[in-house]
Amino acid sequence: MFYREAGQFKTSYAADQQVFPILQDRIGVAVILGIAVFVVPFVANDFFLSAIAIPFLILALATIGLNVLTGYAGQLSLGTGGFMGVGAYACYKLTTIFPDVSIVVHILLSGFAAAAVGMVFGMPSLRIKGLYLAVTTLAAQFFLEWCFIRIPWLYNYNASGAIEVPGREVFGTMVTGASAGSVPRYFTVLAIVILLTVLVKNLLRGRIGRQWMMIRDMDIAAELMGVRPLYAKLSAFAVSSYLCGVAGAMFVFFYLGAAEPSAFSITLSFQVLFMAILGGLGSLVGCFFGAAFIWALPIILRAGPPMIGIPIAAETAFHVTSMIVGALIVTFLILEPHGLARLWQIGKEKLRVWPFPYA
Amino acid sequence: MLYQIFIDPFVQMVDMPDFLLQVIWEGFVAGVLYALIALGFVLIFKASGVFNFAQGIMVVFAGLTLVGLHEAGVPAYLALVLAIGVMAVLAIAVERFVMRPLVNQPDIILLMSTIGMTYFLIGLGEFVFGGEPKKMITQELGLPTGSTEIEIGERGLVILQHIDIAAAVIAIIMVSALALFFNKTRIGRALRAVADDHQAAQSVGISLNQIWAIVWFAAGIVALATGIMWGARSDVSFALEIVALKALPVLILGGFTSIPGAIVGGLIIGIGEKIGEIYWGPLVGGGIESWLAYMIALVFLLFRPQGLFGERIIERV
Numbered sequence: 001m002f003y004r005e006a007g008q009f010k011t012s013y014a015a016d017q018q019v020f021p022i023l024q025d026r027i028g029v030a031v032i033l034g035i036a037v038f039v040v041p042f043v044a045n046d047f048f049l050s051a052i053a054i055p056f057l058i059l060a061l062a063t064i065g066l067n068v069l070t071g072y073a074g075q076l077s078l079g080t081g082g083f084m085g086v087g088a089y090a091c092y093k094l095t096t097i098f099p100d101v102s103i104v105v106h107i108l109l110s111g112f113a114a115a116a117v118g119m120v121f122g123m124p125s126l127r128i129k130g131l132y133l134a135v136t137t138l139a140a141q142f143f144l145e146w147c148f149i150r151i152p153w154l155y156n157y158n159a160s161g162a163i164e165v166p167g168r169e170v171f172g173t174m175v176t177g178a179s180a181g182s183v184p185r186y187f188t189v190l191a192i193v194i195l196l197t198v199l200v201k202n203l204l205r206g207r208i209g210r211q212w213m214m215i216r217d218m219d220i221a222a223e224l225m226g227v228r229p230l231y232a233k234l235s236a237f238a239v240s241s242y243l244c245g246v247a248g249a250m251f252v253f254f255y256l257g258a259a260e261p262s263a264f265s266i267t268l269s270f271q272v273l274f275m276a277i278l279g280g281l282g283s284l285v286g287c288f289f290g291a292a293f294i295w296a297l298p299i300i301l302r303a304g305p306p307m308i309g310i311p312i313a314a315e316t317a318f319h320v321t322s323m324i325v326g327a328l329i330v331t332f333l334i335l336e337p338h339g340l341a342r343l344w345q346i347g348k349e350k351l352r353v354w355p356f357p358y359a
Numbered sequence: 360m361l362y363q364i365f366i367d368p369f370v371q372m373v374d375m376p377d378f379l380l381q382v383i384w385e386g387f388v389a390g391v392l393y394a395l396i397a398l399g400f401v402l403i404f405k406a407s408g409v410f411n412f413a414q415g416i417m418v419v420f421a422g423l424t425l426v427g428l429h430e431a432g433v434p435a436y437l438a439l440v441l442a443i444g445v446m447a448v449l450a451i452a453v454e455r456f457v458m459r460p461l462v463n464q465p466d467i468i469l470l471m472s473t474i475g476m477t478y479f480l481i482g483l484g485e486f487v488f489g490g491e492p493k494k495m496i497t498q499e500l501g502l503p504t505g506s507t508e509i510e511i512g513e514r515g516l517v518i519l520q521h522i523d524i525a526a527a528v529i530a531i532i533m534v535s536a537l538a539l540f541f542n543k544t545r546i547g548r549a550l551r552a553v554a555d556d557h558q559a560a561q562s563v564g565i566s567l568n569q570i571w572a573i574v575w576f577a578a579g580i581v582a583l584a585t586g587i588m589w590g591a592r593s594d595v596s597f598a599l600e601i602v603a604l605k606a607l608p609v610l611i612l613g614g615f616t617s618i619p620g621a622i623v624g625g626l627i628i629g630i631g632e633k634i635g636e637i638y639w640g641p642l643v644g645g646g647i648e649s650w651l652a653y654m655i656a657l658v659f660l661l662f663r664p665q666g667l668f669g670e671r672i673i674e675r676v
Contacts, residue, residue: 076467128660131410131466131615135607136660139653150644266601270474277471319486326479330472334460337468 003351049182060291063275065243071281073236074216079137080272082144085264086114087245088252103168114245115238122237148261162260280339289340368638388523390629395585396606397621399578405554406574412473415603422586422595427488435499446579454572495590526588608656
């Protein structure tokens with residue numbers, strides 16, 4: 001009833017090509033952003049912000065990174081965890097070498113280190129496709145993990161082999177380190193995620209993004225039509241790794257606080273891949289759905305039964321959670337292989353023609 | 360530095376041939392186990408085009424079931440039979456609840472569903488049998504445990520664990536049995552027909568559902584054998600799941616659809632990574648075993664994208 005675009009005429013090309021052409025969508029996005037900025041930090045408690053909201057935003061960014069590569073450019077990658085690790089370690093080294101530069105700058109810069117590494121490991125994609133490529137990205141994953149353990153320079157030669165986040169300020173407020181509150185951390189993460197999401201959205205609408213999609217749909221045909229595969233594939237790897245790197249840096253600096261190499265293991269890669277697939281490949285809004293679903297589900301499953309009075313041992317809950325997540329993933333793939341984004345789209349279509357079943 | 364990379368390792372090899380033989384033997388045994396895991400992958404990939412990521416966890420799950428049943432007081436051989444039964448139930452369940460509803464979906468969706476199954480089986484395995492590593496019931500199953508020392512030259516000595524020899528023998532028997540099964544039996548021929556062309560196979564009256572259940576069961580038995588062998592060398596634990604990922608470079612070397620390829624690939628990877636780790640590993644701080652296999656596969660792929668025995672990839676617009 002309220003979700004109709006009838007009567008909204010576009011009178012200029014700019015109006016026709018804007019990101020959200022429908023007024024109701026614009027209002028909806030504004031409301032969601034408003035809630036995220038003005039309501040969540042003041043209503044939510046510390047646990048919600050640090051254990052759910054912050055990692056959700058960070059992982060959503062990592063999922064966007066993977067989605068650029070897998071969903072838009074069609075190159076399957078299992079090395080997300082490794083690339084996130086590169087970002088985290090690069091950021092750590094940057095903060096040690098230039099302690100006076102703002103942490104936000106460091107985080108945005110550290111993505112470039114990940115982008116460089118991503119491009120190197122993206123080279124084989126010019127010759128190798130599909131599942132074969134997935135194995136070469138596994139090479140990246142395990143090689144990078146090994147580097148984090150074996151190159152002491154990366155963690156400043158400290159005895160534990162882990163990286164400890166130093167305390168840093170932005171506008172006079174502590175945002176990283178042990179003494180930082182959850183609200184400043186949340187705002188920093190939110191700002192970076194929104195900034196990068198907007199950038200990526202516009203990248204995807206533009207020339208580069210359309211080239212990626214051509215490569216995904218049929219690389220040979222795209223090449224015949226004048227898309228350079230070298231340029232398109234490597235730029236996809238670079239952008240994807242950049243986003244993953246920034247997400248990795250934020251993961252350590254704003255969420256974990258300290259990280260061992262095992263934080264960036266293959267498990268993380270799979271987790272992000274699940275988020276991308278369940279959310280919907282080739283959809284930005286799907287990344288947020290997928291991240292929310294995969295991240296929140298185990299927490300709810302673990303916290304839910306005790307709340308309604310069913311006592312359950314922590315270990316049992318952990319195992320049952322793993323089973324349920326696995327079963328849900330399979331169920332979801334059967335019911336809707338195109339992910340939550342597709343469900344969202346179907347929902348919007350239904351809403352448009354409501355109360356009639358067909359338009 | 361150049362000397363250390365290009366000359367020193369070879370000098371060591373020639374200097375101590377018995378040590379080299381030992382290293383090659385260790386690599387060979389590891390390679391046999393990689394090949395067994397890869398075999399499970401190939402079976403399923405050939406028949407259904409599904410890249411079965413869950414093969415690694417199936418190995419762990421099969422081993423855990425066997426040991427868990429024995430711990431619960433079931434005699435060893437009965438436990439073995441029951442474990443085979445569990446794998447059969449698993450195969451039928453996978454076919455009915457995962458493969459059948461997902462037929463005709465893109466590769467990546469099928470791949471994801473097997474990763475989902477991995478999570479499910481990890482949870483189930485830990486829930487039922489607990490998360491701690493378990494000792495494989497080697498002796499109870501009548502597997503040999505001792506070792507033989509073979510003298511080479513004047514002072515050389517190579518130690519062969521009997522369990523490793525048994526693993527190699529069992530692997531050979533299993534591969535021959537599978538080859539016979541594929542070539543000589545009615546079901547085996549049906550399997551190959553399905554692998555060739557799903558629709559054509561269906562049109563001559565082969566039931567896809569039945570074939571898939573059988574193929575998953577065959578992969579389950581291979582997983583059980585792998586679980587026993589691997590468990591006998593170390594422990595049965597969930598760490599094996601990561602090791603099982605090593606089957607991927609093996610597959611790449613061998614090609615996704617070739618059984619001989621899986622075996623040759625497994626041996627190349629197994630021996631290659633052991634030699635690399637022992638002779639070149641110390642130069643960069645050791646532990647290169649974790650990624651060397653993938654790097655070998657990567658370099659190999661750059662020259663031959665379809666693998667050693669894989670069918671040539673022909674692309675058309």
